Amino acid sequence: MKSKASVKVITPKASSKSIAPQVAEILATLGEDPQREGLLHTPERVDKAMKFLTSGYHVDIDRVVNGAVYEVQYDEMVIVKDIEFFSLCEHHMLPFYGKAHVAYLARNKVIGLSKIPRIVDVFARRLQIQERLTQQIARCLLEMLDPLGVGVILEAQHFCMMMRGVEKQHSGTVTSAMLGEFKHKETRDEFLSLVRQRG
Ligand SMILES: [Zn+2]
Numbered sequence: 001m002k003s004k005a006s007v008k009v010i011t012p013k014a015s016s017k018s019i020a021p022q023v024a025e026i027l028a029t030l031g032e033d034p035q036r037e038g039l040l041h042t043p044e045r046v047d048k049a050m051k052f053l054t055s056g057y058h059v060d061i062d063r064v065v066n067g068a069v070y071e072v073q074y075d076e077m078v079i080v081k082d083i084e085f086f087s088l089c090e091h092h093m094l095p096f097y098g099k100a101h102v103a104y105l106a107r108n109k110v111i112g113l114s115k116i117p118r119i120v121d122v123f124a125r126r127l128q129i130q131e132r133l134t135q136q137i138a139r140c141l142l143e144m145l146d147p148l149g150v151g152v153i154l155e156a157q158h159f160c161m162m163m164r165g166v167e168k169q170h171s172g173t174v175t176s177a178m179l180g181e182f183k184h185k186e187t188r189d190e191f192l193s194l195v196r197q198r199g
Contacts, residue, residue, distance in 0.1 A: 020047045056125030068112030079103035079194050080116045090127035098156030101195045105148040105181050130156050130175045138177035149180030151191045
């Protein structure tokens, strides 16, 4: 069940180099004047933004969780739903965003609830495809909590589909990762009905 490659591996720190000169070049190549007032500081802003939006590569998950894993006598489903996330598709470097629903079936170990959205952010702030993002969140919880199972559903909209290509503004993409007990119909159905319940 466990993935061979640990998701907790962190890559070396981001280069301290700025991508601003390359961004200025891109602007010029697109026929813009990087020297005009509105664009003067755009390359530095893009540098900052892109470094933030890909900062998830350099985060140590253990530091994010910061010991908030507790031993308790609990073997029920824990679910955090409607977690907003924002990511970048690795094919176009355009945003995709939506909601994550994350659940696990505890095996006497629980994680502080506020940590789950933080874990989602760590993997979302990378160049991603939605399928991998879904899997990484699920595998991370599996490794941290050794639960009976994990279920993750991501509902997202992709700008690369909305603004270009097929230009389907309202089509959403749903991905799921069901590990352990969540492969069984009963558990999965319970998860799905909890996700659909609007409160
Ligand atoms: Zn794309």
